[in-house]
Amino acid sequence: MRKSIISMQWLFPGDYMGFTRRQVLGGIAGLAVVGLGAGGARIWLARPQVAAEHDYELIAAPMDLELVPGHQTPALVYGHRFPGFEIRGRQGDWLRVRFTNKLDQPTTIHWHGIRLPIEMDGVPYISQPPIPPGQSFIYQFKTPDAGSYWYHPHLMSSEQLGRGLVGPLIIDEREPSGFTQEKILCLKTWHVDEQGAFTAFSVPREAAREGTRGSLSTINGVATPVIELPAGQVTRVRLLNLDNTVTYRLNLPGCEAKIYAIDGHPVEPRDFVDQYWIGPGMRLELAIRGPAAGQELSMRDGVVRLATIRGVEPTKAGSADWPAALPANPVSEPDLEKAETINFKFEWVGAMTDYSQGQQAPSLWQINGVAWQGGEEHKHSGPPLAKLELGKSYIFTLRNMTQYQHPIHLHGMTFKVLDSNRRKIIPYYSDTYLLGKNETARVALVADNPGLWMFHCHVIDHMETGLMGTIAVGDAWCG
Template sequence: MSFTRRQILGGLAGLVVVGVGAGGASRYWLGKMADADAGHDYELIAAPLDVELVPGHQTQAWAFGPSAPGTELRVRQGEWLRVRFINHLPVATTIHWHGIRLPLEMDGVPYVSQLPVLPGEYFDYKFRVPDAGSYWYHPHVNSSEELGRGLVGPLIVEEREPTGFKYEKTLSLKSWHVDEVGNFVEFSIPREAARGGTAGRLSTINGVSQAVIELPAGQITRVRLLNLDNTLTYRLNIPGVEAQIYALDGNPIEPRPLGKEYWLGPGMRICLAIKA
């Protein structure tokens, strides 16, 4: 079973079943440190990155790692997350851990919980994660531009005990404010931001426009959908499959059908159990 990103205008996230297969994920610039005495488990680098959003054209994005949205971070519930964040951008930035309960000094809000991380500097984030669920990370410095350029990424906190899901996918939804040749345009227009949000020219799933997400046919798959935009609402529709909602914003709920459509607001996350 596969899903494709059918509509890319207006920030709509239409997902449609189109085939059979299975997919995977890769990691780069980010991994468990071999030396436990290094003081951190992960090393995450923010740096400029050229990405092809418009076919045949390069967009000069900013990214946490080798992709935009950034590489998926994973940690088990109740354990410590220790990340050495290195800033290779031309501007100051931070990491805010969206939705996570954590000490103020680890929250990534400049001049409130920490000083901005300047170009060439690093900052060590260390905190215990008390709650399982789907979360994400992003800066809180000049948010419209820095998020708009691609500085977002998923953070998954796995349950202490096995859940029974054999298959799982994380889908990061992102709208891009680019023109027909991939150059950035205004990230936020006040009149639009005060209404439904400033929609970009195209949207991506896991950084890919017109993406096809492959899932194993005939199996129940946990699908995590994350809205990594700060103003835009997405309309989700997944026809022809059984889809149950069982978690919202990292909080488990009594399972209920997804229905014909679901509106996923800015920064929200939804967890589905899907069977073709």
């Protein structure tokens, strides 16, 4: 059954002929010869299942960016821009994205944080074949949860994410949220030198530690930008960490701000105080009241300035009041009394494998004594880390046996963060938990989505050097 579903999604370049001009997401000049105009267009003349505003054409292609003033960086982007084109859907509706690969290497798209069918998850060899250069694939799924999400490849990830293949995916609430203004801020630190040339995305010595850090921090592709907020009015600010490696210690000295959602899921609004550690793959939704017109405040990573927040005279009607809490997403509540507990240990292997010939990523990390083999470029036939019964509740005990942080991400399902031995937790729903050094935390979930789901650290070169595995739900794995 899965093979037939996947094969129906494939399209080829010839299918572009006869498009109607509509919602533009793709964009390379060479496509104009087949009638795509300014770089992409809607396809299909009638789609009763998908509303027109949630029906997209998306192209991945090379593009030079001026990250370092006066220099060009040979990036890879979605929709001829960085961050990648903002894709928006509405909670409970269908979303369709016809994706075309104009890179010189295969790729996929993973929809980070979205609960969807396994066939749409974008993991090579697990949920779909890699999409070759010049070919297309239709991603189509319902979006059950409102919130801030993002999309990226799940193949050759260090390079493809490192070179810029990341983009925001925003799912709006079905009813008005109470916010009248919004900003989307994508955090990324680039692996570039002073001339804008890329440096190594993954260095084994660094991959065996915190991960290989870049040198140039940006927000929406700009170093230390000025973010203008209407003075005295409340703006919804969506912060997305799209970086390969860096955990940002976000702080906003002097700002009036409240937290409204974590990793896409609403929480009871609370004051933003001190700092919030936002690891790779994680998202944070804030309400920020703009400072007085002309006043400037800072957004920082620890003591390092990421951006300047400047109050400006409002140009449209807004509100100075804090909106009510966002409506909860329809996530199944785990039955903690009946839940089965499964333990996961995240460990350093202890010795690097031979990496001298560059044939395979080294094994540096492991989960429960098993390191993922072959990076993402080859089939992985090993057994899953755990087999879950469909519909049953589980508690995962996550134990970090190392001195480095690991943002642990689960595909296909949402878990409830329960508690930690290192810090106080107000329980909340998420798909990515930042597991601190030597920390033990517990998360709970209902195994309500059948499939073979990836479970990994979102520090990309940790993932590619072993800190990844699969979780089987239902009869997804019958080895």
